[in-house]
Amino acid sequence: MERKKIIEVKELVKQYGDFTAVKGISFDVFEGEIFGLLGPNGAGKSTTLEIIETLREKTAGKVLVDGLDLDKSPEAIKTRIGVQLQTSGYYPGLTLTELIDLFSGLYNQPVNATELLSRFNLEDKAKAKFKELSGGQKQRFSIATTLINKPKIIFLDEPTTGLDPQARRNLWELIQQVRAHGTTVVITTHYMDEAEFLCDRCAIVDSGQIIAIDSPDALIDQLVSSGFERPKQVKKANLEDVFIQLTGKNIREN
Numbered sequence: 001m002e003r004k005k006i007i008e009v010k011e012l013v014k015q016y017g018d019f020t021a022v023k024g025i026s027f028d029v030f031e032g033e034i035f036g037l038l039g040p041n042g043a044g045k046s047t048t049l050e051i052i053e054t055l056r057e058k059t060a061g062k063v064l065v066d067g068l069d070l071d072k073s074p075e076a077i078k079t080r081i082g083v084q085l086q087t088s089g090y091y092p093g094l095t096l097t098e099l100i101d102l103f104s105g106l107y108n109q110p111v112n113a114t115e116l117l118s119r120f121n122l123e124d125k126a127k128a129k130f131k132e133l134s135g136g137q138k139q140r141f142s143i144a145t146t147l148i149n150k151p152k153i154i155f156l157d158e159p160t161t162g163l164d165p166q167a168r169r170n171l172w173e174l175i176q177q178v179r180a181h182g183t184t185v186v187i188t189t190h191y192m193d194e195a196e197f198l199c200d201r202c203a204i205v206d207s208g209q210i211i212a213i214d215s216p217d218a219l220i221d222q223l224v225s226s227g228f229e230r231p232k233q234v235k236k237a238n239l240e241d242v243f244i245q246l247t248g249k250n251i252r253e254n
């Protein structure tokens with residue numbers, strides 16, 4: 001059975017003055033997958049996401065989200081997507097419940113704040129102010145808020161940057177749960193372990209172009225079949241495994 005394309009990007013171009021940040025990229029995202037955009041700083045990942053999110057004008061190309069043309073139906077697209085705000089985008093003095101109620105009113109979507117907070121292990125923080133949360137809790141809350149308008153797709157821009165190993169792994173599990181509920185996830189990251197763990201497929205973007213696109217496994221197999229070998233014998237564990245083994249998996253943020 002053919003999988004449904006929920007995002008179609010064709011020959012997308014973005015120029016900032018004389019500088020071309022996105023150079024005619026094309027890719028599809030399938031419904032229900034976790035799709036990653038990977039690439040070094042300045043590759044054009046955020047620009048591409050912001051165009052799909054209707055937050056930035058494109059220079060050329062075509063974008064369809066859930067079958068809707070970005071040029072014709074940006075408002076309808078907004079109702080089908082959830083966008084993670086930078087953590088500075090929240091009123092720091094409001095409690096989490098008040099913030100959820102605020103968004104719920106803005107989107108005109110009734111939301112059970114307690115249920116949403118407990119899905120993200122934040123039920124104990126319902127009356128806490130946003131500014132009182134740890135980094136991991138802030139990230140969990142910002143992902144929770146992407147779901148308020150019951151979107152088909154959520155976009156997460158570097159969701160685990162700055163988090164400790166326990167908080168990162170916890171967030172990975174939560175992102176998998178979001179997908180298990182049927183939401184498509186598009187994520188940008190600099191962490192290859194994160195992409196390998198989470199993404200069904202990923203596009204590697206460099207200097208505004210997609211230089212590879214496939215599942216992490218297939219990309220690794222292609223490299224290995226080209227004769228690549230790691231210069232050093234790979235050990236069965238790495239330093240992060242040592243750290244997690246010693247400090248446990250529990251998140252430390254209460």
Ligand SMILES: Nc1ncnc2c1ncn2[C@@H]1O[C@H](COP(=O)(O)OP(=O)(O)OP(=O)(O)O)[C@@H](O)[C@H]1O
Nearest residue numbers: 016017019021039040041042043044045046047048
């Ligand atoms: N508003 C802007 N005006 C001019 N140039 C911009 C603007 N926004 C981004 N750029 C440039 O476009 C290029 C792509 O930026 P973008 O933020 O999309 O990259 P990125 O892959 O998300 O990088 P990072 O990983 O650092 O977030 C960069 O060279 C950046 O300096």
